[in-house]
Amino acid sequence: MEMDARKTVILQAIIRNYLETGEPVGSRTISKDTDLNLSSATIRNEMADLEEMGYIEQPHTSAGRIPTDKGYRFYVDTMMEAKDREMSEMKDVLLERQDRLEDMLRSVVKLLAQDTKYGAMITAPSTHSNKLKFIQLSRVDTAHLLAVIVIEGNVIRNRILTTQEELDEETVLKLNMLLNTQLSGVPISEINLSMIAAMKQQAGIHSGVIGEVIDAVAEAISEEDLQVYTSGATNILRYPELADNEKASQLINTFEEKALLGDLLTPEGTEGESETGIQVYIGSETKVQGMQDCSVVTASYELGDGLRGTIGIVGPKRMDYDKVVGTLKQLRTKLDDLYRNG
Amino acid sequence: MEMDARKTVILQAIIRNYLETGEPVGSRTISKDTDLNLSSATIRNEMADLEEMGYIEQPHTSAGRIPTDKGYRFYVDTMMEAKDREMSEMKDVLLERQDRLEDMLRSVVKLLAQDTKYGAMITAPSTHSNKLKFIQLSRVDTAHLLAVIVIEGNVIRNRILTTQEELDEETVLKLNMLLNTQLSGVPISEINLSMIAAMKQQAGIHSGVIGEVIDAVAEAISEEDLQVYTSGATNILRYPELADNEKASQLINTFEEKALLGDLLTPEGTEGESETGIQVYIGSETKVQGMQDCSVVTASYELGDGLRGTIGIVGPKRMDYDKVVGTLKQLRTKLDDLYRNG
DNA sequence: GTTAGCACTCTATCTCAATGAGTGCTAACA
């Protein structure tokens, strides 16, 4: 059985209709909805073929048809028309919040959830493979040092260190000089043992502190590495197919436990559509346990100086792919532009 | 109608039973459960009295009785026996995470939710009415300054400032000196306009920067002031009386929008039980919209150096008050101890 | 290849009766 033009039109009509209504679609509906001028009986024949090919299925005998994962996939790959959608408020947010990355992400993800009516998530741009800009040690009191670590892209991490030895202001100044001469501009991934050893040697009797600082740098960076912001978890309760207690609980929980979303939001290699930066995972295609009844659309974004993050939308399999993909495309370029010009 | 000993016993039995089962309690059940040796008919008479007094009600004729808000209130005020409950894992968390306040709070709130099976929330200790420890300005590049603000209790805030004028290292050093001499040890609430004016004057041509730094200090402190961590939002789906789509959606949403929880978690004056630091809000007693079907138990805690925060548990009105109050009492003292000894 | 017609299937909805838990009231009892 091969896919011809007419079958494509019919499949498209079925999916479009199902996306709108969420109800199984019958042959009569299609007969009237399309301008093929075919009777319902003819549509029925075609539908039987489409079912045999695995694009649609019946929830039960004597019900209309609903798309299968394969059907959605076909739709997304060949029939989708991503609408370029402006989110008016988004612009303001992007302009205002430029100074506080965290706030900006929170606002973006919230607006995204409100606008799409699906669950939204966004990762803070990853700092991996980026350069240390500078390190600032300050004496807090006799036993504590404050280490402020600034990474290319003005990402700031700080940590309080408990020192074994008492350090006076002068020593702290020296250590600052040493650390910055050695580490400024060095990609984090390139800090290796021999560099550390060299610094420890130069630090002389204070080598212990150097070790602690380096540890703190490593920890500060790796620990908060994948920060995920989410919004609109409760939106999934809007969709009856996800709203039963069992599923909803698991899904909302996954949103709460942001760590579980990591797999979704860390792009792995370049697959299919990834030249556009947008990926669609339908039902069982997802990598995350307990999301088999959902679809996930992710988009990568980049903040000018090499900081990369990912945006994700989680909704029912019958989500409005056109709208979601369009919105993400738009947002993606907005974010890219923003920091290129900012 | 006055409350006598027997009525108290019966009311207690009704509430205890209802807390366990969640089902309306009938007269026969009470007749057998208590050791009063009364027939169900007698119990019925007493129940009619209790209903008239407003402590219990019937969901419909020919159903058993369930406690009213007033009934719960009576229970909590006079009949509750808070069990001192150890949470074994909690100890480890408190010991391990001492260094990273944020992580500690996240772990605590998560364990609390898991242990109680209710929704849990905790505020980061408030920095209000605390003293500035020191301010550190550093030059990031020609146009940007990094301001690190450390508050008593080692709470750190940082901010990147865009400066109008170019500043060399020396100037930054001077500004640092100036800021710290003037502001170190000063309670945040006492920074006023005349102090700022004085500093600006001393800063001479760099007075603009001083203004920006002060703004940043104010902003940094006020903005993230009430940081709320939550966990276990989905636990409310366990309780049928809260699990219908309408209510559940609103409740989980409130959890997501942590800002809305602020009212719950900012103690206002000293009411009823507050000498123990524990407050119980039953049903309509709550201050937050959309939580009329819940009860909320809050406990204040203090981290040694005057930092105060609040822990909250949200559950159905038929929550296990004994357990929750016991757990919070325990946790509260654990937290207090921790930083006193740490 | 397309269509009208028809029997068939299955879900959803409604009604109706039966069940059972629990009550309130009355009259008898200690």
Added chain:
DNA sequence: TGTTAGCACTCATTGAGATAGAGTGCTAAC
């Protein structure tokens, strides 16, 4: 006067038909 047995009554819940309606697959005619 407080307690209890007994009984009629109420009302939510449950399950069993009965019914309607949507939609299909198949056949035969166009």
